[in-house]
Amino acid sequence: MRLYITVFFAGAILAGAAxxxxxxxxxxxxxxxxxxxxxxKMLGDAVKQLTAMFAGQAPYDAGKVRDLASVVxxxxxxxxxxxxxxxxxxxxxxxxxxxxxxxxxxEALAEQLETFGAGLAAAAGNPRGxxxxxxxxxxxxxxxxxxxxxxxxxxxxxxxxxxxSSGVMPQHSAEALGQMPPxxxxxxxxxxxxxxxxxxxxxxx
Amino acid sequence: MRRxxxxxxxxxxxxxxxxVALVAWPLDRGPATDETLVGDPAxxxxxxxxxxCIGCHTDFANGGQPLAGGPPIKTGFGTFRAxxxxxxxxxxxxxxxxxxxxxxxxxxxxxxxxxxxPAFPYEFYTKLSDLDVSDLYAAxxxxxxxxxPASPQDIAFPFSFRPGLKLWRDWHFRPGRFAPDPxxxxxxxxxxxxxxxxxHCAACHTPRNLLGGLVTSEAYAGSRxxxxxxxxxPITPEALAESGWDEDAIVIGxxxxxxxxxxxxxxxxxxxxxxxxxxxxxDDLNAIAVYLLNRGAEK
Numbered sequence: 001m002r003l004y005i006t007v008f009f010a011g012a013i014l015a016g017a018a019x020x021x022x023x024x025x026x027x028x029x030x031x032x033x034x035x036x037x038x039x040x041k042m043l044g045d046a047v048k049q050l051t052a053m054f055a056g057q058a059p060y061d062a063g064k065v066r067d068l069a070s071v072v073x074x075x076x077x078x079x080x081x082x083x084x085x086x087x088x089x090x091x092x093x094x095x096x097x098x099x100x101x102x103x104x105x106x107e108a109l110a111e112q113l114e115t116f117g118a119g120l121a122a123a124a125g126n127p128r129g130x131x132x133x134x135x136x137x138x139x140x141x142x143x144x145x146x147x148x149x150x151x152x153x154x155x156x157x158x159x160x161x162x163x164x165s166s167g168v169m170p171q172h173s174a175e176a177l178g179q180m181p182p183x184x185x186x187x188x189x190x191x192x193x194x195x196x197x198x199x200x201x202x203x204x205x
Numbered sequence: 206m207r208r209x210x211x212x213x214x215x216x217x218x219x220x221x222x223x224x225v226a227l228v229a230w231p232l233d234r235g236p237a238t239d240e241t242l243v244g245d246p247a248x249x250x251x252x253x254x255x256x257x258c259i260g261c262h263t264d265f266a267n268g269g270q271p272l273a274g275g276p277p278i279k280t281g282f283g284t285f286r287a288x289x290x291x292x293x294x295x296x297x298x299x300x301x302x303x304x305x306x307x308x309x310x311x312x313x314x315x316x317x318x319x320x321x322x323p324a325f326p327y328e329f330y331t332k333l334s335d336l337d338v339s340d341l342y343a344a345x346x347x348x349x350x351x352x353x354p355a356s357p358q359d360i361a362f363p364f365s366f367r368p369g370l371k372l373w374r375d376w377h378f379r380p381g382r383f384a385p386d387p388x389x390x391x392x393x394x395x396x397x398x399x400x401x402x403x404x405h406c407a408a409c410h411t412p413r414n415l416l417g418g419l420v421t422s423e424a425y426a427g428s429r430x431x432x433x434x435x436x437x438x439p440i441t442p443e444a445l446a447e448s449g450w451d452e453d454a455i456v457i458g459x460x461x462x463x464x465x466x467x468x469x470x471x472x473x474x475x476x477x478x479x480x481x482x483x484x485x486x487x488d489d490l491n492a493i494a495v496y497l498l499n500r501g502a503e504k
Binding site: 040044045046048049055057187191193196197198201202204 | 475476478
């Protein structure tokens with residue numbers, strides 16, 4: 001009888017603990033996982049505000065773009081990678097183990113985010129134009145990938161990585177980025193976010 | 206004893222008869238496509254982007270050549286690999302006629318008469334018009350040949366018995382061109398075509414039954430069972446409205462891969478944006494948004 005009661009309570013406590021952690025998926029996360037969830041939230045906030053300006057939903061303010069771009073820069077690079085110590089996959093983490101088996105790519109993407117953030121800060125005041133990826137630059141007249149003449153444009157767009165492999169783009173100095181239209185650099189930032197999430201974040205919704 | 210043996214013999218003969226019937230069951234190649242239409246490779250290239258050809262048929266992660274064959278897609282039925290569809294005559298589709306191409310894409314039947322696995326979303330591409338396939342065919346003629354042999358499919362038994370697909374087709378495949386809804390506007394219908402045809406969004410955003418058929422009563426309700434173990438969110442009008450995906454957000458999301466919260470779409474959807482939807486015109490993205498938000502709603 002005592003055994004049954006003990007097992008019952010132990011089970012109830014465990015079930016309660018499991019429910020607690022799953023119900024409070026994002027909020028209530030502690031330790032390094034909680035820290036990086038907040039880190040990502042702040043990045044998301046900055047991207048949200050930048051998107052509104054670049055999509056024409058809010059008036060474009062170069063000073064504001066500069067500030068938000070600096071936030072992006074500060075959240076990339078070593079600040080980002082330090083939040084992912086080996087094996088920190090306890091729930092509610094959505095980090096995939098590939099982060100550690102492919103650390104080089106993960107680190108490269110984090111550094112890319114930092115560089116592009118600095119680049120956007122430098123480019124914030126430049127004349128607007130030219131979203132990268134498919135849209136804007138070549139999307140309208142893009143030929144078949146792999147096609148000879150028609151694809152020249154597409155393949156030549158390689159620096160944007162049309163369908164890039166890991167999403168790691170060729171090295172651009174912050175100065176070079178600072179010469180580009182800010183829309184382009186912002187597009188490179190969002191592509192970096194997406195590349196990392198595609199490869200390294202589990203989509204459990 | 207004799208009776209038991211007789212029963213087993215009868216069952217064995219019946220089983221063999223079913224297998225023979227499956228093998229012999231003819232595949233309907235459908236009406237011939239109109240070969241008088243002149244395909245436009247530029248329109249075809251755009252349609253190929255909308256249809257996601259490049260994304261599945263190119264192994265980007267391993268530096269694969271465009272359209273020379275895709276990475277492994279792990280499902281509950283086995284591991285699929287999209288084949289080489291470059292103009293290489295031996296390893297690709299270089300020696301396919303327009304008719305071969307049309308039947309493959311819209312009916313899921315190879316030139317030598319074998320049914321394709323529905324991992325190739327021909328149940329959606331069936332909506333393409335004759336002009337669409339002519340355009341696509343013209344665009345595919347411009348793709349550089351790559352002599353990379355197709356990797357064999359790695360399908361678990363009994364799904365590896367291809368004639369079994371004829372049953373699947375009978376139960377789940379409804380061939381037919383896109384038919385606009387006359388009670389809806391042009392923009393809605395364009396969105397309906399893009400989403401239900403080349404975009405094949407339901408392939409990931411609608412749940413599937415045990416046989417891999419779409420559960421159409423739960424259209425766009427999301428899936429928990431995507432290749433690789435990922436999940437897709439619901440994109441019904443209610444679900445979209447609930448999570449802040451209005452028309453602008455959908456257009457921005459599909460063009461730039463950013464969510465209303467500033468998050469970046471990850472998983473396969475990030476690749477869909479990168480390889481497909483980021484190439485669509487603003488008009489088409491708006492049409493998709495209008496359709497998704499007003500699907501089923503009475504006007």
